[in-house]
Amino acid sequence: MQSLIPPSSRLLAVGLNHRSAPLSVRETLAFSPAQLPPALARFQSRFPSAEVVILSTCNRVEIYVARPLRAEPSLDHLVAFLSEFHSLPADQFQTHLYHLEDRAAVEHLFRVASSLDSMVVGETQILAQVKHAYAAACQLHSAGSITHALFQRAIAAAKNVHDSTGLSAGRLSLASVAIDLARSVLDRFHDKTVLCIGAGKMAGLMLKNLQGLAPQRILITNRSLDRAQAMAAQFHATAAPIDTLDSLLTSADIILTSTGATVPLLTVAHFKSLLKPRRYRPAVIIDLAVPRDVEAAVGELDNVYLYNVDDLQDVASGNRDKRASEIAASEKLLHTHVEDFLRWFSARDVGPLVKALYEYTHDLARAELDAHFAQHPELTPAQRADLDRIAHRLIGKILHGPVTQLTTHTESTARPMLAAALKRLFNLNPPADQF
Amino acid sequence: MPNDFHLQILIMILTALFFLAAFFVGFRQMHAATVTPSPARSQLDSSMGLPARLLLLLGILAALSLVVWRAFHSGRITLPLSNHMDSFLLLALLLAILIIYCRATRNLRALAFFLLPVSSALLLVGAILSFISPLDYSYHSIWSFVHIASIVVGTACTAGACAGAITFLIASTQLKRKGRAGAEGSRRWIGLPSLASIERFNRTFIFIGFPLLTIGIITGILRFAQHPLSITNNWSLASKTTLAFAAWFIYLLLVQLPFTPSFRGQRAAWLSILGFTLFLAAYVAANWMN
Numbered sequence: 001m002q003s004l005i006p007p008s009s010r011l012l013a014v015g016l017n018h019r020s021a022p023l024s025v026r027e028t029l030a031f032s033p034a035q036l037p038p039a040l041a042r043f044q045s046r047f048p049s050a051e052v053v054i055l056s057t058c059n060r061v062e063i064y065v066a067r068p069l070r071a072e073p074s075l076d077h078l079v080a081f082l083s084e085f086h087s088l089p090a091d092q093f094q095t096h097l098y099h100l101e102d103r104a105a106v107e108h109l110f111r112v113a114s115s116l117d118s119m120v121v122g123e124t125q126i127l128a129q130v131k132h133a134y135a136a137a138c139q140l141h142s143a144g145s146i147t148h149a150l151f152q153r154a155i156a157a158a159k160n161v162h163d164s165t166g167l168s169a170g171r172l173s174l175a176s177v178a179i180d181l182a183r184s185v186l187d188r189f190h191d192k193t194v195l196c197i198g199a200g201k202m203a204g205l206m207l208k209n210l211q212g213l214a215p216q217r218i219l220i221t222n223r224s225l226d227r228a229q230a231m232a233a234q235f236h237a238t239a240a241p242i243d244t245l246d247s248l249l250t251s252a253d254i255i256l257t258s259t260g261a262t263v264p265l266l267t268v269a270h271f272k273s274l275l276k277p278r279r280y281r282p283a284v285i286i287d288l289a290v291p292r293d294v295e296a297a298v299g300e301l302d303n304v305y306l307y308n309v310d311d312l313q314d315v316a317s318g319n320r321d322k323r324a325s326e327i328a329a330s331e332k333l334l335h336t337h338v339e340d341f342l343r344w345f346s347a348r349d350v351g352p353l354v355k356a357l358y359e360y361t362h363d364l365a366r367a368e369l370d371a372h373f374a375q376h377p378e379l380t381p382a383q384r385a386d387l388d389r390i391a392h393r394l395i396g397k398i399l400h401g402p403v404t405q406l407t408t409h410t411e412s413t414a415r416p417m418l419a420a421a422l423k424r425l426f427n428l429n430p431p432a433d434q435f
Numbered sequence: 436m437p438n439d440f441h442l443q444i445l446i447m448i449l450t451a452l453f454f455l456a457a458f459f460v461g462f463r464q465m466h467a468a469t470v471t472p473s474p475a476r477s478q479l480d481s482s483m484g485l486p487a488r489l490l491l492l493l494g495i496l497a498a499l500s501l502v503v504w505r506a507f508h509s510g511r512i513t514l515p516l517s518n519h520m521d522s523f524l525l526l527a528l529l530l531a532i533l534i535i536y537c538r539a540t541r542n543l544r545a546l547a548f549f550l551l552p553v554s555s556a557l558l559l560v561g562a563i564l565s566f567i568s569p570l571d572y573s574y575h576s577i578w579s580f581v582h583i584a585s586i587v588v589g590t591a592c593t594a595g596a597c598a599g600a601i602t603f604l605i606a607s608t609q610l611k612r613k614g615r616a617g618a619e620g621s622r623r624w625i626g627l628p629s630l631a632s633i634e635r636f637n638r639t640f641i642f643i644g645f646p647l648l649t650i651g652i653i654t655g656i657l658r659f660a661q662h663p664l665s666i667t668n669n670w671s672l673a674s675k676t677t678l679a680f681a682a683w684f685i686y687l688l689l690v691q692l693p694f695t696p697s698f699r700g701q702r703a704a705w706l707s708i709l710g711f712t713l714f715l716a717a718y719v720a721a722n723w724m725n
Contacts, residue, residue: 184610187542187629280696282630299611303700311613 015062021096027291157337175209195252453494523561592644
């Protein structure tokens with residue numbers, strides 16, 4: 001389908017996700033909450049005329065950019081930015097990147113926000129993550145008029161999809177999968193200890209579900225003991241300082257990690273040294289962090305069962321086929337939202353031209369009226385006002401049809417041609433558009 | 436026209452085939468039932484569906500009728516153990532009881548499924564050994580009786596632990612592999628017991644089986660002391676004794692597992708399988724003793 005937007009793209013989306021890149025690559029490009037503001041600031045200083053929103057979740061890292069026509073950043077600039085920010089050679093991740101432009105970028109974001117692009121279709125966490133990414137961009141003023149509209153509409157569309165379809169029903173949550181896996185290893189929980197490393201939202205959600213197993217005790221540790229204590233109060237758990245991690249790991253049967261650490265918190269050598277004090281008890285480790293908190297090799301140790309986000313999602317996505325009809329209905333609904341946005345975007349695109357057309361005709365009318373009023377000084381102010389009104393109404397009526405054709409026609413494959421014709425026919429020279 | 440002995444061998448093989456068929460039919464159903472994890476755990480009930488259960492029932496009835504027939508035939512109604520064939524039949528029946536117990540225990544239902552091939556293997560080995568070289572038991576003293584009875588019941592326990600160990604290895608491998616349900620080549624069977632349940636099951640049967648095997652070995656030595664045979668002149672007795680001691684030593688390791696936890700998990704499972712294999716080899720060696 002032909003794009004509504006002129007050929008030179010102005011909306012770009014560059015990124016990688018769970019389908020294009022393994023977790024080991026995704027985690028190297030992830031922007032932690034602490035990294036996001038400096039990343040946005042650096043992007044803004046490098047490309048001041050562009051708008052940017054960075055979406056970084058456990059499944060994807062995507063940069064959404066709106067920029068002036070034929071201006072920077074280009075795709076190469078975006079790759080270079082990622083490479084530079086993460087101090088990572090581009091050839092280590094470039095093959096996993098996808099880049100989308102204009103309509104494709106819009107469709108992609110709308111699908112992402114609605115969870116149609118998620119591993120677990122129907123999950124709602126991605127919507128919160130999109131909102132969070134947008135809020136961060138707003139806070140740092142890196143979002144502009146285009147990205148405001150793009151993200152606001154994507155969020156609204158996602159809400160509409162969730163409300164109007166059964167997409168969220170029947171999905172397997174990561175927590176339910178984690179509990180199932182814990183039950184596959186351990187059978188009784190009344191004498192078991194759950195350790196939660198990190199006091200983030202994700203850990204809280206998982207812990208809430210793990211509480212259902214009624215473990216003997218729940219331990220929470222975090223770099224900030226205050227946060228651990230706050231979370232412990234919420235879950236009737238015990239907070240412990242992070243420097244007691246070894247003793248906590250020794251006593252734990254289910255270990256939940258979800259920290260923002262950029263290097264693994266738990267290495268294979270470290271955990272191996274704890275096997276003996278643990279008396280080789282089975283350990284179920286749920287690593288929700290991206291980048292991962294636990295080295296993959298830990299899962300190869302005897303009696304250690306390690307699952308990361310991909311493992312859990314892989315299991316949870318198993319029932320996607322069963323919800324094909326809901327997915328189809330959601331896609332259809334999303335399509336109308338995408339078209340609405342593109343129509344708005346397109347109308348916004350020809351806005352300066354329409355404005356110039358109206359100004360031109362009004363200026364003509366004004367000149368004619370002024371000449372007429374000069375020839376007929378006997379006209380009363382009321383009569384002059386009447387003539388003014390008639391002239392403007394006439395202009396409005398004459399231009400309404402062409403302008404509507406130009407701004408709202410969804411099949412406007414000839415839009416650039418019509419715009420060019422208008423410019424030429426009326427000798428219009430609208431100001432160069434910013435977006 | 437086959438004589439009674441040949442007919443009994445045939446029934447024994449038929450019983451083994453019933454168990455084997457129940458295993459394969461159940462395996463197919465279990466594999467097909469593997470769709471998704473958590474919500475599908477209830478599919479465990481159908482993992483050993485009606486055809487498999489009917490075949491199991493037929494196998495149990497065949498084994499039971501053969502035991503009754505042989506008990507009346509030998510005149511040993513209270514203890515139907517007159518030869519090696521009886522031992523293997525009794526083993527298979529004890530395992531069948533274990534299968535029924537597992538089927539009735541919610542957390543162990545899938546384990547019943549893995550007991551079938553073990554039981555079937557025992558019956559086939561018993562039938563082949565009995566056919567090649569029937570070993571009639573001679574009860575010289577009370578020690579002979581205690582020896583044979585404790586060894587048979589002890590072996591049934593180790594066979595149960597062996598089936599448990601196979602289940603443990605499959606379950607733990609699948610959990611380690613993390614394969615998602617439905618993905619080609621990485622299917623995770625639904626409804627396998629938790630690793631902790633299997634470990635407990637194995638531990639229980641090893642704890643019951645080990646003292647019985649110890650009694651069996653001690654009484655075997657006493658029996659041998661009363662009716663000495665020259666080990667140096669009887670290679671099968673030497674092999675049987677060596678194998679039995681090796682198996683006993685393995686179970687000794689497994690019994691003291693709580694004190695050496697490094698043997699937990701897969702190592703313990705492999706040891707259970709090795710121990711049972713050695714006991715089975717000791718049975719084969721015993722068959723050539725006479």
